[in-house]
C-alpha cells in the first residue's frame with residue numbers, strides 16, 4: 001500500500017485511527033475492551049497480502065470506499081492489508097500489471113487473501129469479460145487456487161449482481177458458483193458498507209479465523225438481522241402509519257415506507273445501525289425504501305422497487321409483467337364465473353328433470 | 359323406496375381438524391390481506407397508540423399456529439385415521455378410484471347420476487391432498503418470515519426459497535390459491551348436498567353420512 005500512496009497523502013492521524021478501529025469493533029459486536037486488541041492486530045506488521053481482482057462491475061464498491069467524506073475507512077482497509085494488486089489503485093498498467101499479478105501470486109502462494117469485486121461471465125467460455133487476453137473465469141480460477149481465502153466484496157462478486165439479472169446475457173455468476181474449494185466470505189451490498197469490509201478484515205486479523213457466517217456466507221455481525229427489525233420507522237409500521245405516496249403528509253412525517261415498496265422486511269443488513277457516509281444516514285432515514293441490495297438476485301427479486309411483493313411474468317418469460325394481485329383477482333373472477341355457470345346449469349337441470357321420490 | 363344407513367365416516371379428530379383448519383384460514387385471509395395491504399390508515403400521530411399492524415400480525419401468527427396444528431393432525435390421519443380418512447381411500451392411483459373419478463367428473467358435468475360413497479370422491483380427495491402439500495409450503499414460508507434470524511427455520515428457508523422475498527411472494531401467491539380453493543370447495547359442498555344424498559354438509563359436523571343400504 002505504501003507503494004501506492006508513497007507521498008503519505010492518506011496517512012491517518014492516531015485519533016482517526018482509533019475512532020475507525022472502535023467503530024469496526026462495535027460493528028463486529030465486540031465490547032469496547034476489545035478495541036486495543038483490534039487496533040493492535042490492524043497495526044501488526046504481519047498483515048496478509050491481498051490481491052484485489054476486478055471483473056464485471058461498475059467499480060462502485062471501490063469508489064464508494066475511496067469517496068468517504070473522511071478517508072479513514074478506505075485508508076485503513078487499504079493500509080491494514082498489504083495490497084499487492086488492485087487494478088483501480090495501482091500505478092502499473094498493461095503488461096506490467098499482468099506481470100505484477102503473476103509475481104504476487106507466486107510470491108505469496110497459499111498465504112494471500114483474494115478479494116473479488118464484480119461478477120464472472122461463464123457463457124461461451126466466459127469470453128464476455130477478458131483482461132489482458134484472459135477471461136475473468138480463468139483469472140479467478142487461477143488466482144483463487146493459490147489463495148488462502150476468498151472475500152467477495154459487493155453483490156456482484158457475491159451473487160452475480162446486475163449483470164446476472166434476467167436475461168443474464170453473459171451467464172454472469174458470483175464467486176461462490178465458481179470457487180468451491182476455498183473458504184469464501186460474502187460481503188454483499190450495492191455497494192457494501194465500508195465498515196463491514198473493514199470489520200471483516202479486522203476480525204480475521206484479530207482472531208486469525210473467519211467471523212461467524214450465515215447460510216449465504218455473510219458475516220453474521222453485519223448481516224445477521226433484518227433491516228426491518230432495527231429500523232427507526234418500525235414504530236410507525238407497528239402502529240399502521242404508512243407513506244401512501246412519496247411526498248405525501250405521511251412521508252413528511254417520517255412514516256413507514258412499507259407501502260411504497262420498502263424491502264426492509266426481507267433484507268438482512270446492518271444499515272440501520274451501521275449507517276453510511278460518516279454522517280449517520282441510510283436510505284430509509286433519507287425517505288427512500290430499502291431495495292434489498294444485500295440479497296441474492298435482488299435485481300430480479302426485489303423489483304418493482306416501489307411495491308413490496310414482486311410482479312410475476314405471465315406467461316412466464318414473455319415479459320408481460322402483471323402484478324401478483326391482478327393475477328389473483330383475475331383467477332378469482334374466472335373461478336367465480338365458472339361456479340356461476342355450473343350452478344346455472346344445475347338449476348336448469350333440477351328444473352327440467354323430475355325428481356324421483358325416495 | 360330407498361333405504362339409507364347412517365354410517366360413521368369422519369372421526370372427531372377429523373372434524374375438529376376441519377373446523378380448526380377452516381376457521382384459522384379465514385382468520386389468516388383477513389389478517390394476511392391486511393398485512394399485505396394495510397388499507398386502513400393507522401391512527402395519525404397524537405391519537406392514543408393502538409399498534410394496529412402489530413396486533414393484526416399477532417392474530418395472524420396465532421391463527422398460523424392453529425393452522426399448523428390442524429395440518430399436523432391431518433397428516434397424522436392420512437396414515438393412522440379410519441379407513442375413509444387414510445390417503446389410500448381416495449388417491450387416484452387405484453383402479454377402483456379411477457372408476458370413481460370418472461363417475462365424479464361425469465356427475466359434475468351433469469352427464470351422469472351422483473354416486474354416493476363414504477369417504478371423499480377421488481377428485482376432491484386429490485385436491486385436498488394438494489391443499490395439504492401447499493399448506494406445508496405455507497407453513498414453511500410463514501415460519502421463515504417469522505423466525506428470520508439463524509436457527510432451523512432460517513436454514514430451511516434459505517435452502518427452500520433462497521431469500522425472504524421469494525418466501526413472501528410464495529406466501530402471497532398461495533393466499534390467492536387458498537382463496538380460490540375455499541370458494542370452489544364451499545360451492546361444491548353445497549352442490550353435493552343438493553345433488554347427492556349423503557347429507558354431506560351435516561357430515562362435517564356429525565361425522566355421519568347417509569349411504570344406500
Ligand code: HEM
Pocket residue numbers: 265309383386387389390391393394395415418419421422423425426496497499500501503504526529530532533536
Ligand atoms: C392459509 C394460510 C395463510 C394465509 C392465507 C396467509 C396469508 C398471508 C398474507 C396474504 C400475508 C401478507 C404477505 C405480504 O407481505 O404481502 C402473510 C404474511 C405473513 N404470514 Fe401468512 N398466511 C397463512 C399462513 C401462515 C402461517 C401458517 C404462518 C406461520 C406462522 C404465517 C406467517 C406469516 C408471516 C410471518 C407473515 C409476514 C408478516 C410480516 O412480517 O409482516 N402465515 N400471510
Ligand code: HEM
Pocket residue numbers: 376379380381383384432443477478479482486489539540543544547558559560561562
Ligand atoms: C362453511 C364452510 C365449509 C363447509 C360447510 C365445509 C364442508 C366440508 C365437507 C362436508 C367436507 C367433507 C367433504 C367430503 O365428504 O368429501 C369438507 C372437507 C374439507 N374442507 Fe371444508 N367446509 C367449509 C369450509 C372450509 C374451509 C374454509 C376450508 C379451508 C381451506 C376447508 C377445507 C377443507 C378440507 C381441506 C377438506 C378435506 C378434509 C380432509 O382432509 O379429509 N373447508 N368440508
Ligand code: SF4
Pocket residue numbers: 227228229231232233234235237255256257258262263264265284289290
Ligand atoms: S421503513 Fe421499511 S424497514 Fe423501516 S419499518 Fe417500514 S418497512 Fe420496515
Ligand code: SF4
Pocket residue numbers: 189190227267268269271282283284289290291292293294
Ligand atoms: S438499506 Fe437496503 S438497499 Fe439500502 S444499502 Fe441497506 S440493504 Fe442495500
